[in-house]
Each structure stands twice: as structure tokens, then as C-alpha cells.
Amino acid sequence: MASSLTDLDLLVTFLEIYRGGSLTSAASRRGLTQPAVSGQLAKLEKQLGTTLFVRTSRGVTPTPRADDLARRVGPHLDQLTSALDPEPALDGVVRIGGAAEFMTVRGLPALAPLTRRGLRLEVAFGLADDLLADLRAAKLDVVLSSVRPAAGFTATPLTDEEFLLVGAPLLARTVDRDLLEDDPARALEHLPLVAYSGDLPIVRRYWRSEFGRRPRNAPTITVPDLRAVLAAVIAGAGVSALPRYLAEPALAAGSVEQLHHPEVPPLNTLYVVTRGATTAATDAVVEHLGSRDWGVL
Structure with missing residues (x-):
């Protein structure tokens, strides 16, 4: 790993991006311009020979390589920062x-x-x-x-939280695109669901918000953890509505596709x-x- 002061500065910027979830927040916390932060990130990615974040219009999502780097360098950089500029101690x-x-x-x-x-x-x-x-x-x-x-x-x-309706590419290809424009609920009703619970709380909210009615789709898997819901969706068990922060890496990897693109995304x-x-x-x-x-x- 790089050892010069310049490289240390790159790692500090990387950690701010990782923890804040965006280049904008990192720039604010570091007192830099966003182009400067973007340039530092690009330099670090070039040194490491790998991509550290997936860029989106709403921020960035860390790659597995970024997760590993943050685990390894984070505690050491925090100790160094505390030694140079200690914050008040907290108790309790x-x-x-x-x-x-x-x-x-x-x-x-x-x-x-x-x-x-x-x-x-x-x-x-x-x-x-x-x-x-x-x-x-x-x-x-x-x-x-x-x-x-x-x-x-x-x-x-x-x-x-912004919710996206996602499914595996194989299921996405079964959707009639013309019908999706005219009657999206009907175009999607043949798709099985993966749900968080039996009363379909997140999926039901998405259907009512976007289509004005409850879903008629039958759930194939019900599991009380959205990470497990995503895993089942990737495996092709069905489709589901998930928060963007969970679905984004799978979307970037092509493991799932966004099935419906509302003009105003449903938020919670x-x-x-x-x-x-x-x-x-x-x-x-x-x-x-x-x-x-x-x-x-």
C-alpha cells in the first residue's frame, strides 16, 4: 500500500467518500471541491488498478474491493486523525x-x-x-x-429511501413492453413476488403508489430480511420492490433489472x-x- 503523504491524503478522501456515500459530502467534510475529490479518487483507483465505487446520479455505491480497503485502512486512519486533531471523548x-x-x-x-x-x-x-x-x-x-x-x-x-421494482433479467424479458406503457400492473401481474412478509407491505405500497391498486401477483418466497429478498430475486424466484441502496450494486452488476420506471420514484x-x-x-x-x-x- 502507498506510503507517501500524498497517498495518505488519497486514502483519507476515499474513506470520507465510503462513509458519506457521495463525493459531495466528502468534498464538504474535506474542504475541497467536488472535482478535486473526484480526481483524488480516480488517482487512487488508478494506483490500485480497480474500481472502488459504482457511480450513480444519487451518490456512489462501494464495490467489494472498497469494502475490504475501508476495513483495512479505516481504523488506522481514524487513530492517526484522532492523534492529530482529537475530538471530545464520549462516555456512556x-x-x-x-x-x-x-x-x-x-x-x-x-x-x-x-x-x-x-x-x-x-x-x-x-x-x-x-x-x-x-x-x-x-x-x-x-x-x-x-x-x-x-x-x-x-x-x-x-x-x-427510494424504492425500485426489480427482477432477474430472465423474468424481465417476459414483460410485454408495449403493455407496460399502457397498463403496467397488468403487464407485470404474471410475475411471481418475493415478499418481506405475508401482507406484502413494501410491494403493496409500490403497487398502490404507482398503479393505484393492490398487486394480484402471488408470492413464491416470504422472508423477513430485504437482503434475503434481493438474493432470491437475483436467483430468479420472483420480483420485488427494494430500496435503492440495496438494489444498486446488483443493478450495476446486471444481476437484476429495473422493471418499471416511474416519473416520480416512490419514497419513504x-x-x-x-x-x-x-x-x-x-x-x-x-x-x-x-x-x-x-x-x-
Whole structure:
């Protein structure tokens, strides 16, 4: 791995892009222009001889090589940064809940810098209503919720999830493109579904938002993890509506195709939710999450 100060600077920029999910946020945090950040990334990719990110109109998605590089260099760069410009230490435990998929792919990587300042996190996975009930019962301190909570909570919008209808290329080729233009629900109703749960919450919302009715398609697989839903879709078991941050790598690789292109993509807002008096540690988590440029997920 490169050892000069210039190469170290490239790695710092890479890590900001990786953690922020966009060149724009990295440029802001580094105090550079976006073209400068793009140039540093291109130089690092040339040195390594590999692509580190898949570029999209809404940011970037890390490749497996980027995941590996971030795991190897991240802790060392953080220690060096702390030694040169230490941030205030944090003390205490914050119990935080969220959807397993979002927390695994985006939430925990975003919170990792706080643990290097001494904060300890206890993480719970679950559905929004269950997590909000635990927050109300004081079993959790913070919830990243996909539903807007009722009165009694403090909720701050964090970012928007964009949902895409995707399927394996073999299934995509069975769709009548002319009928898709005229009557998309009918053009797609022969396709089996892969669903998050039996009541088809995400798929049903997509169908109602875009087609004005419930789906008539039969589910072939029901599995309570969107990463497993994606795996089944890639394998050709059916189609599903998934958040862009999960589907993007498979789209870039050609493992799935977007079956329907709405004029206005369906969005769902994520909220950072707390209740009652908060601790300094909890406030630090909320402030840290709110300071990031998440873009549209």
C-alpha cells in the first residue's frame, strides 16, 4: 500500500467518500471541491488498478474491493486523525434500534466514528412499530424509524429511501413492453413476488403508489430480511420492490433489472426518533446522524 503523504491524503478522501456515500459530502467534510475529490479518487483507483465505487446520479455505491480497503485502512486512519486533531471523548451507552438492513448497510458504518471516541452502542433490530414501543417503554434511547411516530416522540427527518421494482433479467424479458406503457400492473401481474412478509407491505405500497391498486401477483418466497429478498430475486424466484441502496450494486452488476420506471420514484422518509429527556451520549448520536449527507437511499 502507498506510503507517501500524498497517498495518505488519497486514502483519507476515499474513506470520507465510503462513509458519506457521495463525493459531495466528502468534498464538504474535506474542504475541497467536488472535482478535486473526484480526481483524488480516480488517482487512487488508478494506483490500485480497480474500481472502488459504482457511480450513480444519487451518490456512489462501494464495490467489494472498497469494502475490504475501508476495513483495512479505516481504523488506522481514524487513530492517526484522532492523534492529530482529537475530538471530545464520549462516555456512556446508547441503545439504538432500526431495521436490520439499513443498520447493517448504512447505519452502523455511519456510527462507527463515535465508538472510537468512547461511546458504546447496543443495537436492536426490528420493525418500526415494535422499536417505537420499546422506545416508549424506555428500553431504547434512539430509533431510526421508517414510519412517522405518533405524539410523545421527537422525530427528525433523516433521509428518504427510494424504492425500485426489480427482477432477474430472465423474468424481465417476459414483460410485454408495449403493455407496460399502457397498463403496467397488468403487464407485470404474471410475475411471481418475493415478499418481506405475508401482507406484502413494501410491494403493496409500490403497487398502490404507482398503479393505484393492490398487486394480484402471488408470492413464491416470504422472508423477513430485504437482503434475503434481493438474493432470491437475483436467483430468479420472483420480483420485488427494494430500496435503492440495496438494489444498486446488483443493478450495476446486471444481476437484476429495473422493471418499471416511474416519473416520480416512490419514497419513504426515515426519522431519527427520541423520547423525553436525553443524555449527552444520545444527543451526540442524533447530532452525528443528522450532520451526514445521506442523499436519497
